[in-house]
Amino acid sequence: MKTIKIVSLMLLLVILGQACVSKKKYNTLQSNYDSLNVNTESIIEKFRISQQRLNLSDERVKSLEEQLASEKSNLLQLQKALDKCLTSTGQGNVNISKLVDEINASNKYIKQLVDSKNKSDSLNLLLTNNLTRSLSREELKDVDVQVLKGVVYISLSDNMLYRSGSYMISETAGDVLGKIAKIIKDYKGYDVLIEGNTDNVPINMVNIRNNWDLSALRGSSVVQALQNQYGVDPKRLTVGGRGEYNPIASNDTEMGKAKNRRTQIIITPSLDQFMELIEKAPAESSK
Known part of the structure; x- marks a missing residue:
């Protein structure tokens, strides 16, 4: 019975001690909790992307x-036909030669498919490295670079580019725009599309009718x-x-809206330039 009373007294002291936490400390803990919650949402969104x-x-x-499996199946069928041809007394040298040519052509196409995949992966890596090498880690937080089928997509957040609630370029955007301009000038002759995007919140500004106007401006x-x-x-x-x-x-969500408020810079090479990049792409090491 004495032990129960001691335990009860200790629990009462703990509860009273927790109740005595200062408001300042409580606000600090609440602020830390809110910050961790925002960081968690950001990590979840990055994982989703x-x-x-x-x-x-x-x-x-x-x-x-x-495609590779299909061509290998075709190759197997051709090989079987060749084997049958070789064991048959009624087949001539002309048919055998034709089958050999078809097998060689099929093998060549399979190699082209494999090379195409390797070149595509290498090309995307090459372009991404070229585009991001001059950007700092802090700048990369507001700049998203993707390369899809040789087309470069650079997405810039509106927080980094524009003054709050405006279409005017902010003073802090200069460094990043300067580096992107250098990239554009390095790839001479490439076509460049600058495309504005907004969230779905209606705009309320003088002389701007809607989000179409704002994104274009x-x-x-x-x-x-x-x-x-x-x-x-x-x-x-x-x-x-x-x-x-x-x-x-x-x-x-506010995070989703922030993602949608962006400006994309789309750099598209011509066919000749695309082939030149493919030639520059690093070859896959032989295994």
Whole structure:
């Protein structure tokens, strides 16, 4: 009985001690909790985007593997026909020669499929490295670079580019735009599309009717900065605005809306330039 009383007294002291936590300490703990909660949401969103990219890569690999399996099946059928031809007394040398040519052609196509996949992966890596090598770790938080089938997509957040609630370029955007301008000028002759995107919150500004206007004006601001401040040839530049109709995340959360408020710079090589890049792509090491 004495032990129970002692335990009860200790529990009472713990409860009283917790009740005596200062409001300042409570606010600090609450602030830390909120910060951790925001960081958790950010990590979850980054994981979701990475998963989407991985799924796209898996689909391309699956398509190439299916083509590879089909060609291997064709090769097997041709080999069986050749074996039958060799054991048959009624087949002539002409048919044998034709089958050998078909087998060689099939083998060549299989090798081309394998080389195509290796070149594609290497090309994407080469372009991504070239584009991001001059950006700092902090800048890369607001800059997303993707390379899909030789086309470069550079996505810039509106927090980094524009003044709050405006389409005017902010002072802090200069360094990143300067580096992107250098990339554009390094790849001479490439076509460049600057495309504005917004979230789905209606705009309420004088002389701006809707998010279509805002997205186009933001794209135009980037184009004019690249032309007037960084000397990019305007003949290579095209402006586009997609308003709220090209989201990459849900507009149901603030984080999703922030993802959707972005400007994309799309760099597209011509066929000759694309082939030149393929030739520069590092070869896969033989196994």
